[in-house]
Amino acid sequence: xxxxxxxRRSARSAAVTLLILGAAALSGCTTVEPWERETLAKPEMAxxxxxxLSELRTHVYTSREAAPGGxxxxxxxxxxx
Amino acid sequence: xTPGHASFATSLRRAAVAICALVFATAAAAERASVLNQPAxxxxxxxxxxxxxxxxxxxxxxxxxxxxxxxxCGPCAASFPFMNALERDLRGRGLRVVGANMDARxxxxxxxxxxxxxxxxVAVGDNAPCARALGVAxxxxxxxxxxxxxxxxxxxxFRRGDAPSLRADVERLLAEPVSGGQxx
Numbered sequence: 001x002x003x004x005x006x007x008r009r010s011a012r013s014a015a016v017t018l019l020i021l022g023a024a025a026l027s028g029c030t031t032v033e034p035w036e037r038e039t040l041a042k043p044e045m046a047x048x049x050x051x052x053l054s055e056l057r058t059h060v061y062t063s064r065e066a067a068p069g070g071x072x073x074x075x076x077x078x079x080x081x
Numbered sequence: 082x083t084p085g086h087a088s089f090a091t092s093l094r095r096a097a098v099a100i101c102a103l104v105f106a107t108a109a110a111a112e113r114a115s116v117l118n119q120p121a122x123x124x125x126x127x128x129x130x131x132x133x134x135x136x137x138x139x140x141x142x143x144x145x146x147x148x149x150x151x152x153x154c155g156p157c158a159a160s161f162p163f164m165n166a167l168e169r170d171l172r173g174r175g176l177r178v179v180g181a182n183m184d185a186r187x188x189x190x191x192x193x194x195x196x197x198x199x200x201x202x203v204a205v206g207d208n209a210p211c212a213r214a215l216g217v218a219x220x221x222x223x224x225x226x227x228x229x230x231x232x233x234x235x236x237x238x239f240r241r242g243d244a245p246s247l248r249a250d251v252e253r254l255l256a257e258p259v260s261g262g263q264x265x
Contacts (some may be wrong), residue, residue: 011092011093012092014092014093014106015092015093015096017094018093018096018097019096019099022099024097033212033213033217034159034183034212034217034218034219034220034222035151035183035185035209035212035217036185037220038151038153038184038185041153041154049224060247062108
């Protein structure tokens with residue numbers, strides 16, 4: 001078997017594996033109905049549980065780094081702080 | 082680029098396209114149909130404190146303000162005083178305010194209602210089939226149903242600024258006559 005053929009075969013198996021993995025990951029996708037979001041609505045499930053503290057920390061961080069943005073808190077990117 | 086590399090890239094691209102197609106197919110299946118200007122489905126409603134279950138169709142002839150809520154939803158709590166006021170002011174003119182509870186545990190709803198008493202009818206039990214039929218896409222979610230059973234407004238969420246327009250729409254529907262039992 002030539003090197004090219006072997007490479008093609010391994011490429012195909014890599015693609016098939018990727019497809020299978022992708023399909024398997026998709027099976028985890030489901031529609032969570034709005035009324036099923038009780039747990040998700042809890043404060044501790046928030047992306048940023050302490051927005052004020054995070055805002056202050058981000059402010060200090062951006063002042064020191066002289067480069068805003070990248071945090072979960074709103075703002076940043078305008079370079080005006 | 083060697084032929085092996087080219088085919089690897091092609092295979093990868095094909096796999097990526099297939100995955101994207103699957104993702105979009107899943108998303109499309111989850112899309113909801115709108116009930117706006119359609120006859121409301123005949124939802125069964127088990128009102129709290131009423132021995133017999135009723136249904137949306139049984140409320141024909143009245144304007145129905147159907148609101149889906151849950152005890153853990155903040156804006157729902159904010160909408161309760163507004164709904165109480167609607168019921169108090171406009172019940173005499175033919176308005177029925179119905180709060181359909183969506184709590185997984187009925188005890189949560191009971192506890193909530195002790196703190197925030199509802200002066201309107203509260204539908205308890207499994208309202209999920211009704212919510213699904215109406216395409217509830219968030220909480221709170223409100224449907225204004227006219228005297229002929231047609232959904233005339235669908236409203237998502239509740240902010241204090243929403244109250245005047247909701248009330249105006251309720252009053253507009255109350256002023257409309259029943260069109261001989263015909264749904265439009």
